[in-house]
Amino acid sequence: MPPVPNTDAYMVLGYIVIITIVSLYTLSLVMRFRSVHKDIEALSE
């Protein structure tokens, strides 16, 4: 039986990419929420 190939680095890279993209999108939502809140507050003053 052939040995199992060592592809661990690709697996780690894959999961880093997944976590990074999800985190970046979540962060972009938070930043946009803050920006719009600031706009609304500024207009209310």
Add this chain to the structure above:
Amino acid sequence: MSVIGVSKNHNEQGGIHQNLFTNTHYRNLFLRFWSLAAVFSFAISLYFALFYAGTDSTMGNVQRVFYMHVSAFAGATVAFFVTLVAGGMYLWKRTQKWDTLGLAGVEVGLVLSIITLVTGSIWARPTWNAWWTWDPRLTSAAIMALTYAAYLMLRNGIESPERQRTFSAVYGILAFSTVIFTFMITRMRGDTIHPNVIGSSPVNAKGTFEMVDNMRVAFSVNMWAWCVFIAPVLVWWRIRLENLSNTAKLRRAEFLNEQN
């Protein structure tokens, strides 16, 4: 509650501002609970993919990317399907809430499509010995993502709100054909090397594997997490953001009117 909390409130500003997902205590509580469940389900799906599922003997640990690669595509399909339905509903009802829902579906679906494309490329490198090939499935998936990216760009280029919404609705409906095409292409073309999850893989497929029970459980957990929690929660938060942006636009318009 109609579609995940879309209220039927309207105002007299010609559709600039509508109380979609109004900040009722119940809806806030439900969204927070669902968001927590999404975070928890993401953690659980990571555990099942990385530790519970066994290691594939042919490809090694890179095969574990499969669980989220496919599930992210399924989540994107859910989001794009939401846009399809919202497009139809907008053309029928002509209310802004459906346009907002469609926009949210496209943005979230696009993010999840990018995850699918990038993880697929990473998986392909050790399996196919290439980061990218112009395989029918890869090409159709790239076309799908580009089609939805174009939705966002073209939408922002239309100034008239009514025309923007009508265009988005029609485009969102037509664009779903790329999702169906991406799903079907490996079943129509014999020369693809991309394996299938549902049904038998094409004869030339490289990177196929036999799913044992542990893998099936890990796959099911991931599909559940991405389709039921992560994608819908992101869509809902994106709707809230759009509603808040519309409120800001309305306030700005009122402010400018007062100045004049």
